Amino acid sequence: MIELSFAEIVELILKVLIFPGVAFPLLFAVIVIWFERKFLARIMLRIGPLHVGPFNRTGLLQPIADFIKLIQKEIIVPENAYKFLYNLAPILAALVASLSVAFIPYAPKPDGGYWVIFYTPLSLLVILAIFTARPFIMVGAGWASNSKYCTIGALRAALQLLAYEVPIVLSLASIVIMSRSFDLSRIIESQSSIWFIVLQPIGFIVILISMMAELSRRPFDIPVAEQELVFGWPTEYTGTQFALVMVSEYYDLCAVASLITLFFLGGWMGPAIPFIPPMLSGIIWFLLKMAIVTVVIIMGRGIYPRLRIDQLLDAGWTVLIPLATIQILITLVTAQWWLPLVGGG
Amino acid sequence: MLQLNGGCHWWEGGSLVKDVIVPFFLGFYHAFKRTFTIKHPFVRLRWTDRYRGRVVLNIDRCVSCRSCVNICPNKTLEMVVYKKRLLPQYDAGRCCFCNLCVEVCPTMALSMSPEVEWDEYTRKGMIRPPDRFSEPIKPVAEKTVTVKILDKRRGVAHR
Numbered sequence: 001m002i003e004l005s006f007a008e009i010v011e012l013i014l015k016v017l018i019f020p021g022v023a024f025p026l027l028f029a030v031i032v033i034w035f036e037r038k039f040l041a042r043i044m045l046r047i048g049p050l051h052v053g054p055f056n057r058t059g060l061l062q063p064i065a066d067f068i069k070l071i072q073k074e075i076i077v078p079e080n081a082y083k084f085l086y087n088l089a090p091i092l093a094a095l096v097a098s099l100s101v102a103f104i105p106y107a108p109k110p111d112g113g114y115w116v117i118f119y120t121p122l123s124l125l126v127i128l129a130i131f132t133a134r135p136f137i138m139v140g141a142g143w144a145s146n147s148k149y150c151t152i153g154a155l156r157a158a159l160q161l162l163a164y165e166v167p168i169v170l171s172l173a174s175i176v177i178m179s180r181s182f183d184l185s186r187i188i189e190s191q192s193s194i195w196f197i198v199l200q201p202i203g204f205i206v207i208l209i210s211m212m213a214e215l216s217r218r219p220f221d222i223p224v225a226e227q228e229l230v231f232g233w234p235t236e237y238t239g240t241q242f243a244l245v246m247v248s249e250y251y252d253l254c255a256v257a258s259l260i261t262l263f264f265l266g267g268w269m270g271p272a273i274p275f276i277p278p279m280l281s282g283i284i285w286f287l288l289k290m291a292i293v294t295v296v297i298i299m300g301r302g303i304y305p306r307l308r309i310d311q312l313l314d315a316g317w318t319v320l321i322p323l324a325t326i327q328i329l330i331t332l333v334t335a336q337w338w339l340p341l342v343g344g345g
Numbered sequence: 346m347l348q349l350n351g352g353c354h355w356w357e358g359g360s361l362v363k364d365v366i367v368p369f370f371l372g373f374y375h376a377f378k379r380t381f382t383i384k385h386p387f388v389r390l391r392w393t394d395r396y397r398g399r400v401v402l403n404i405d406r407c408v409s410c411r412s413c414v415n416i417c418p419n420k421t422l423e424m425v426v427y428k429k430r431l432l433p434q435y436d437a438g439r440c441c442f443c444n445l446c447v448e449v450c451p452t453m454a455l456s457m458s459p460e461v462e463w464d465e466y467t468r469k470g471m472i473r474p475p476d477r478f479s480e481p482i483k484p485v486a487e488k489t490v491t492v493k494i495l496d497k498r499r500g501v502a503h504r
């Protein structure tokens with residue numbers, strides 16, 4: 001039985017409910033959906049959402065209006081669907097996607113701990129496990145829908161997993177070699193003098209590309225290819241279930257942006273902001289870097305055309321995996337020179 | 346090296362710089378450019394001066410000569426009794442904006458207006474009796490823009 005003091009209980013509730021727990025990914029999703037629509041519109045020289053919400057026709061409340069519209073709609077379950085799994089999958093998707101935030105440290109606390117919901121020294125492995133679970137939900141949902149578009153989308157999701165999972169793990173290996181820890185907060189701490197993006201630029205590019213494939217963002221949105229497969233694996237979902245699927249995608253984006261910030265951009269590291277306590281300034285730096293990573297990931301949707309599934313697999317196995325391996329070799333050779341910089345290990 | 350998809354790799358037929366990096370920054374640059382579309386209900390396009398929109402009748406000038414009804418190729422106009430006078434009625438759904446009625450009118454009672462937004466919910470609503478035929482055009486939005494050629498590569502843009 002763990003004894004918690006009153007302050008600890010308040011802190012835990014604050015973490016779980018507000019930051020980085022329930023409220024933060026939701027707010028992130030709402031803001032990013034609005035920003036994505038507006039920003040993509042500007043890239044295409046359009047105006048984007050206009051009518052809903054305050055502030056001089058910015059369409060700020062458009063995602064909330066969409067969400068309310070989706071909630072009002074009827075949930076239609078196809079006749080031939082495997083009902084149990086079909087109804088379970090969107091809930092599972094949102095649940096699993098929001099899980100990973102629980103293990104990501106967002107700032108150091110004054111007493112030496114970290115602002116993280118559940119601290120574990122093996123958080124990197126937990127995150128990898130959570131990320132691997134998502135394609136299984138996609139496959140399950142696609143199979144349970146029992147329609148051809150969903151099935152093809154699900155199979156593509158499974159194939160895509162083969163292309164991005166190995167490069168992600170391989171390039172994370174070089175990060176683990178560098179920081180000598182599976183602990184995410186330790187990985188950030190070891191970047192206090194130099195960020196890993198400087199030491200491992202190849203790894204950064206590999207991770208960025210494979211994480212975009214993991215998220216099924218535009219150049220790699222093969223499982224939901226709109227022009228070929230109506231909407232891919234979530235085709236049959238309507239109303240609230242579709243809203244859950246969408247929200248789970250943006251939860252995932254939140255987690256991935258946090259992770260890239262954490263692995264390569266030094267997490268909360270940054271010059272201290274005057275008149276603001278170090279913990280809060282750490283959170284501000286983290287969110288700022290996350291925003292930049294999010295913009296880069298979103299940009300792909302406005303610019304690049306979609307790859308075919310064989311092209312992605314080809315690129316994954318003939319380019320990304322060799323690059324990640326080269327990064328590991330470089331890291332192994334040069335690690336001894338950098339070790340004083342990254343805290344001695 | 347293993348070659349899939351008929352010997353054509355995903356990176357072939359293009360270059361990393363030209364197809365991946367340049368579009369990235371070009372897209373970013375576009376995000377801060379003037380948009381091509383306008384905030385339509387609040388900002389409207391200003392049409393050119395002689396744009397042929399809805400035909401407008403000036404009731405005071407009409408002498409009920411029936412010339413416009415005779416010349417109209419689409420049977421758009423029809424004489425009806427309105428306040429004890431014989432005046433033309435306008436079926437907006439039939440008009441082809443040929444300008445013939447305007448030209449033929451001896452007293453210049455008819456004119457082409459630049460108004461384009463006069464949608465109706467019913468087909469019957471498209472038929473404008475003399476009172477609605479003669480109502481002045483709606484004031485345009487708070488702000489109007491004209492079409493202007495800005496960029497040779499991009500074509501027209503609004504200003």
Ligand code: SF4
Pocket residue numbers: 400416417418419420421422439440441442443444445446447
């Ligand atoms: S513009 Fe032509 S079609 Fe329209 S009312 Fe006049 S004559 Fe008829």
Ligand code: SF4
Pocket residue numbers: 402406407408409410411412413414433449450451452453454455
């Ligand atoms: S031609 Fe002119 S004056 Fe004659 S009926 Fe038509 S609108 Fe009236």
